[in-house]
Amino acid sequence: MPVDQVRNLRFVEKTPTALAAAIGQEAEIMGRRSVAFVGQSDQAADIRALLEQSGLTVAEPSTESPEGPVLVLGDDGPAVAATLMGLLNCRSVRAVAPITDRYWRNKGLFIVTIPKSGSHLLMRLVKMLGYAEGGECPRLPQTRRFVGRWYTLEYSNAHTAAPDFFIDTVRRSPFGNRDHPFSRNPTLFMYRDPQDILLSEARYYHVEGKTSFAGYLSQLDLEERLLRLVDDPWLLGSIRDRIGKFIAWADFPNVIPVSFEELVGPDGGGDRTRQLDLLWSLLLKLQVDGDPAALSQNLFDPDSPTFTSGRLGGHKRLFTPAVRERFDRLPQDFMKALGYGSDDSPFSRRCEEFRCRPLHLSTIHFQDEPILEGTFLEHNIVRFRNRFLGLHVRLGPTDLTAMDDAGLSRFPSGHTVDELQLQIIKSRLEPTTTHFQDVPILEGTFLEHNIVRFRDRFLGLHVGLGPTDLTTMDDADLTRFPSGRTVGELQLQIIKNRLERG
Structure with a gap:
């Protein structure tokens, strides 16, 4: 064998x-x-x-x-x-x-790729490993719906730049985005020789319908497109700028950097031994059942629309002297950071470093930390213990951490924000199904009565009564107050009582 x-x-x-x-x-x-x-x-x-x-x-x-x-x-x-x-x-x-909690079916997987680095090849591999497509990362990833699937960190594509995720998103997210599942799950980061990325950009970005800015490049020939993409001062920035936004991913301990040159194998101009060694390392780190030789047989797709650009070292044939000179004028720190340049090898000098680096996943989670997500129809939306809860704003300070699951069941909840919002709407349309049965909630006033929602009904408490603790009363005691299944029904009862008293 x-x-x-x-x-x-x-x-x-x-x-x-x-x-x-x-x-x-x-x-x-x-x-x-x-x-x-x-x-x-x-x-x-x-x-x-x-x-x-x-x-x-x-x-x-x-x-x-x-x-x-x-x-x-x-x-x-x-x-x-x-x-x-x-x-x-x-x-x-x-x-x-x-099988432990680190087994692939007990974890999610994130994918980050530099544009034109081989995203489709990596997604093909992930599918072959067995992961189902999960789309954009859900806001409540601790549920069973999350594990055994691969996700993008933001939006619908895998091209999440590190500054966008760790700076911009942090500013916009509840809890500083600390509860995001990124650090607790593995991430595959696809990188490639920036020179071949540049060539792939020049062969793709000008095609009508492929990018929103195709017209910016469509009137130029290949050399002119390459020259513009090397160092564009007006729209796209330099190739160094575009690559630099992704380099930080390689330094995170839960990230597995994967180079296109290793993964593509001999069918794409690479090396079989490197490909098999990489695949074996991925099986070990992700804890996926399999055989690297079997995976490699169907990994590279010659019928892919990117086949012609999916080969190593194309820049050596197609960079003109002018393109070469302009590229070399750029600071080469971005090339060095990814392990390319200064020799004739098509492979990154960091391949072996990344292959041998253990995967470290954080064990810190915030499931027991109430996190305010926003508000909806007078309810604070709070993420807590693998669900979204709706706390009516009139409840005031509420210590969720002191409640057990039975106590939390008083509040409308859902596995997603949309599911919770539907529950809140339903409770407003059908007041008798309110989730706040044992919590008196002041809804407003009407004809010298405080309108209080309590135990599946609306009660009218005359303002002259002063402080009244409804929670100590049984249903017989509550019959002292005018009541109704809806606010309108209660208001009608209050009017009727006033008329009867003359």
Whole structure:
């Protein structure tokens, strides 16, 4: 079997029986009677006993890169993640690992790509890995609807510039955007040699219907478009400006930088070994079941409309001396930051650094922190404990953190803002279904009566009564006050009482 076809990763339930059975199957596939354990777990002794009962022996791995059937041990997500990275440079291994909270189906995935860096290629890979398309990141991502899907950070495309997300969006977002799920989930960041990005821009941006600014470039030939795109002072800025907005993504510990040159493989002018090594590292970091060789077979699409530009080093053939000279006049810090330039290699000098860098996900969340999202029809919209709650403004200060789920059920709620807003509208149209049954709410005054909403009815309390604690009264006590199912019905009752008293 070719060496590039024997790396395989599989995840099963974190029980001794499931793990022992799975690694036994992998040993059978490889024709081995011995398996290796890597990592530590309280379950190790039980798993070893089950394997020995089946006739297999357990051997400690003899190298830092074990081969053959390997069982990854770990009692939690971070421990399993750290042990999996020890398999990064394995060439012949079939590994089994336990499912934890870091397993791909228990996390979301974000995608960020520099425009013209190979976005469609990355999305094709993500789909092959098994992720469903989630669209723009939802505002309440802790729900089950979030995991196992890939998302854009903002809007409907993957081209989110770092300053836009970490500066502009922070200013516009509740809670300074600290509760955004970005830091708690992995992100794939696609980058590419800026020289080939420039060439791809010049081949695409002028085409009518492809961009809103196509007319700005459509009257120019290829060299003229390249010259303008290198350093445009009026509209698009320089290629350094455009690339520079994305460079910071590469420095975040939860971000996995992926270069186009590695991912494209030999069909796009790249290298098969680099491609397979990258794919293997992604399986390990994202904790996705799979085989890098199988993934690589269908990754590159020659029928893609971007096929002609989806190859390495095109700038070397198509940059004229004038374009080359203008590009080289730019500060080259953006090239260095991504690992390109100064040699003839088409690959970034940072590829190996990024491939070997462990993935770190934040464990800090704000589910138990009430976050004010806005207001709607006299209700404060508050995000809290995986839902949106509507708190009527007349409630005054309310300590949600002191309430259990039963207490929170008094308020209208929804998994989305739209769902909550519909509940609030419904409660206004049908007052008898109000969610504030045990909270007296002053709705207004009418003919010397305070109109109070309480326990599925509207009550009229004469202003001469002074402070009145309705919450201590039973339904019989409440019959002392004029009441109605609607404000109009109550007002009619108050008028009727006045007329009867003369």
